[in-house]
Amino acid sequence: MFENLKAQPADKILALVQAYREDPRDTKIDLGVGVYKNADGVTPVMRAVKAAEKIVWEEQESKAYVSLTGDPAYSDAMIKLILGDAVARENVGAAATPGGTGACRQAFELIQMASPEARVFVSNPTWPNHISILNYLGIEVAPYRYFDSETRGVDFDGMIADLGQANAGDVVLLHGCCHNPTGANLNLIQWQAVIDLINEKNLVAMIDIAYQGFGDGLDEDAQATRLVASSVKECLIAASCSKNFGVYRERTGLLMAVSNDASQTALNQATLSFLNRQNYSFPPDHGARVVTTILNNPELCADWKAELEETRLSMLALRQQLADELQRLSGSDRFGFLAQHRGMFSRLGTTPEMVEKLRADHGIYMVGDSRMNIAGLNAKSVPILAKAIIDSGI
Known part of the structure; x- marks a missing residue:
């Protein structure tokens, strides 16, 4: 039976993760996987989640x-x-x-x-x-x-x-x-x-x-x-x-x-x-x-909402910083859409060839269709990304 199985297409995002890990460059930037990361590159456990897990641990009497x-x-x-x-x-x-x-x-x-x-x-x-x-x-x-x-x-x-x-x-x-x-x-x-x-x-x-x-x-x-x-x-x-x-x-x-x-x-x-x-x-x-x-739980819910709002605002700030830096370097507002988009992702709107050029020349990892995870950035990496985009002729 097993000999009849056919190899399935590799997941492009997971392949991108592996390539990023193997890249020795210190300035590399991972904008591929759709996971939120804070300024330290960590996907944190939210405060309310930790508190709720403690409550569940203390109060739960069965795993039925x-x-x-x-x-x-x-x-x-x-x-x-x-x-x-x-x-x-x-x-x-x-x-x-x-x-x-x-x-x-x-x-x-x-x-x-x-x-x-x-x-x-x-x-x-x-x-x-x-x-x-x-x-x-x-x-x-x-x-x-x-x-x-x-x-x-x-x-x-x-x-x-x-x-x-x-x-x-x-x-x-x-x-x-x-x-x-x-x-x-x-x-x-x-x-x-x-x-x-x-x-x-x-x-x-x-x-x-x-x-x-x-x-x-x-x-x-x-x-x-x-x-x-x-x-x-x-x-x-x-x-x-x-x-x-x-x-x-x-x-x-x-x-x-x-x-x-x-x-x-x-x-x-x-x-x-x-x-x-x-x-x-x-x-x-x-x-x-x-x-x-x-x-x-009103108290936990309020804390969760507050931390979620911090997360949301941090992504908006990164969007605005990237749009501003690209405007400064390009002298045009053609990247203003980055500040208008919402959520973790934006599609840069360039070709797979340009995406590959960003990876090869600058260590910028994004999905081939030019989707990038804004939450993969931080205040220090935004200027690096912006320069790479302009230097690549996008």
């Missing part, structure tokens, strides 16, 4: 399974965090998942179960794992224009034109905030236009929200997701706690199935339970319990 969809208190807390009061709780089915990736996988499986012929429209570009999982499941992928390589903003006209080709029942996958990999986001007027199109054509909305709190603030980053959930007939929402709680290795995610018909929720919830049972049975609990402890 919770339920197929995880602790209901975790679902309640996350739904409140993401949706606020935009949708009644009784209209939301939810299941804990192994990270945001697990939530996306379960959402795609639900789509396949409910509507086998549905296509999933994804932004061009999108997080590569979206397409990888869809292809693995045999679900047809339909790209829609999103990133304008000239303006480094959203090609909204192209997006609407492409989504206009969708058929009733097709799914539109949207990034709730801090678009990965581009950093370019829709404004609320544009979001409303997308919602109008979804309703007009009887499409299904799916939102991947992995960076809430990294863009303009916790509530601000959830605003579009809340607008969609409260405006469409039904939608799926895949959420991750990896970034905003810093619990990457705990694999803490949530999938929500939202319907404007509360009588549909019981079936949605049962389906989420079934899917969890088929894929991994009971979801991991430790990260979910830590998150629940933080969100339900």
Whole structure:
């Protein structure tokens, strides 16, 4: 049997990590992996997470399974965090998942179960794992224009034109905030236009929200997701706690199935339970319990929000510093988009050849499509990156 296996394509980001590690240059900069790092290059454990883990350690009396969809208190807390009061709780089915990736996988499986012929429209570009999982499941992928390589903003006209080709029942996958990999986001007027199109054509909305709190603030980053959930007939929402709680290795995610018909929720919830049972049975609990402890403890929640805000502002400061330095060196404002983008990532909008030149000549490591992790910078490395960009002729 094993001799029939075929080698799978290597993960480009993991290969980039290895190349970076083997590079002996002191001035090398890692802008590849999508993990937040502070000014010292460390991905810290947040203060509230440490405090919550201590509470869990002291109070938890059993490691028995919770339920197929995880602790209901975790679902309640996350739904409140993401949706606020935009949708009644009784209209939301939810299941804990192994990270945001697990939530996306379960959402795609639900789509396949409910509507086998549905296509999933994804932004061009999108997080590569979206397409990888869809292809693995045999679900047809339909790209829609999103990133304008000239303006480094959203090609909204192209997006609407492409989504206009969708058929009733097709799914539109949207990034709730801090678009990965581009950093370019829709404004609320544009979001409303997308919602109008979804309703007009009887499409299904799916939102991947992995960076809430990294863009303009916790509530601000959830605003579009809340607008969609409260405006469409039904939608799926895949959420991750990896970034905003810093619990990457705990694999803490949530999938929500939202319907404007509360009588549909019981079936949605049962389906989420079934899917969890088929894929991994009971979801991991430790990260979910830590998150629940933080969100339900006013003091811990306030400290978490304060540290998250520090993280957000530090990334905005790095964006502005890089944009300013590039303006100083180039004498133009053509890199101003870097200060306008939000979240961990920006797409520089250059060629794979230029990306390779940055790596070879300057030790700057970013993904081949020119996505760079802003959180991989610090105040000292920003001038190094800016000079490398200008010296490379970008």
